[in-house]
Amino acid sequence: MSSNAEIERRIGNDYQAGFVTNIESDTLAPGLDEDVVRFISAKKGEPEWLTEWRLKAFRAWQEMVEPDWAHVTYPKPDFQALSYYSAPKSMADKPKSLDEVDPELLATYEKLGIPLHEQMALAGVAVDAVFDSVSVATTFREKLAEAGVIFMPISEAVHEHPELVKKYLGSVVPQRDNFYAALNSAVFSDGSFVYIPKGVRCPMELSTYFRINEAKTGQFERTLIVADEGSHVSYLEGCTAPMRDENQLHAAVVELVAMDNAEIKYSTVQNWYPGDKEGKGGIYNFVTKRAVAHTNAKVSWTQVETGSAVTWKYPSCILKGDNSVGEFYSVALTNNFQQADTGTKMVHLGKNTRSTIISKGISAGKSQNAYRGLVRMNPNAEGARNYTQCDSLLIGDQCGAHTFPYIESKHPSAVVEHEATTSTVSDDQLFLCRQRGIDTEKAVSMIVNGFCKEVFKELPMEFAVEAGKLLEVSLEGSVG
């Protein structure tokens, strides 16, 4: 057996978050029209303005066509065959505390390694747990409130902080921004809302854990983070879903606002179900993430993308204020039949704005992995700088890596640097490892981890270890 075949045998799929939670859910019948939009809004008891806001988005969406410029191919989802709202029955009368939450739900998160009881929780990390269309629990809310930090499901923030939500919702990603953003704006279910007041350094890591459970549903989460002047926050999101044969849709919108001198660090560990070895099932992950950075502000996106059947995602920065900084650190791993088209947009509006893009794409199996990035220097972006480094690693000879960098520079003093490399995990490298007693799995994971080092060091420490393990699992097969 050639060692390529050997690698392929070993890098099967071992998705560990693939279980289903057996609970009764209130799931809306499949289909999408204005009544469904109204239903979701009513279910959440939303004020009139928000219902109208959703309807406006829905009407815009109806006029739009699904984009097809990404380097991915998949059967187009039938939007009328999906259910747009599903919530555990037990969540119907809003549990007041964790003791009232269905133990089955708590057990689900425990099994995923996210205990929601504060005394058992990872020290220093507050968690908002979103299950299908609703938030199940948010930990450490009181402790955060003492610092003036607001961290709650967006569905609650609509009621408790309507002025903030109204001001910022859609301010970074407008309703009609793109096909999936419009769909999300119409039917978004839950997600997290974060507000850090002026000058406050958020005392804990904030994180949201998204779980899709119910079959034939879509998850449309909406996250909004506002860091007021001079504040600082580090936020992490994680995602998993059961193994199901049909494809499921996840279309999220994330908006970040970093006011003057503020800093937001946003990390993602995306591990949606990728489908099986034959490419059956898996999540369609179509996400719009964008940040606006005001004067001297800094926004840093770090993502580790290992899951999903199809990923379409470009966390971006609008560097609006002078001296603002945008960063994008990405590891995207595809295996089997997974497809990823991911990257970033750095739009330099202000003077002396700076951006850094480090993208590491790993392709294995029969997968396709594309980096797509835009760096735009606008006419006022005097002295702006970008550095892009884009590396691809191929494992085996049946996968593909692609790079689509777009550079638009409208200011003569702006500097854009771009470097790209493609390498493979060679038979010779593996043989060197094995000759030294290191087995193939360990060797592949060591080589891949080495390749990703620059990105992992940007993750909060607790999660860097987890991300390394996740890569290992995503690459490993059933061979122990």
Next chain:
Amino acid sequence: MISIKNLHANVEDKQILKGLNLEIGPGEVHAIMGPNGAGKSTLGNVLSGRDGYEVTEGSVVLNGKDILEMEPEERAREGLFLAFQYPVEIPGVSNLEFLKASVDAVRAHQGKDALDSVQFLKLAREKCKAVNLDASFLKRGVNEGFSGGEKKRNELMQMMLLEPELCILDETDSGLDIDALQVVAEGVNAMRDPKRSFIVVTHYQRLLDYIVPDYVHVLANGRIVKSGGKELALELEEKGYGWLENSDNGAA
């Protein structure tokens, strides 16, 4: 130690080893010389189990165990070490991390606990010093950007760390400057032990002035065509290989 009998091996359906016999006892140093393309590196690759090298006949027994059925990593853990003629680079994986994984794997196989990072670093630094490599090489990617000679010394350093029972050195001397040649020879000599054996593949008699072999063999056309003591190397230096071609005597 190792007993190689009637070994036939193919590479891409081409027969390269054609009935090779070699017996190596514990503590012995055997030098293998022979013309380019004779099959010397192939022998090292076959013994260490590299993919693509197909054994069609014969047997290889290491310390009483048939190793031909073992995976390369198992053979390594059983104490077989191959210092490569052309060591490959693994960018991004630090030499230290690589060495630790290697030593941990071998120790685990021997039922020993893994060394802690501090102990290991200390040990690795010692070995670097022994082969005259700066400790900064531990931080660099495996062989990444190393010069030819540095790569060879790095191989030797790994051999010292792993303390294997059978060391196969494939032209570890080629590309070394005179000082490095001595460093390598001293390293090998320091490792000579009644329980450890060496196969030293070389084209140059001069290495054998430093590492004095117990036996010298000539590998030509996939077989050992002549064996003798260290004086055979001198004879070869003088006469070349022409006079031996097609001769089939003297297999060890």
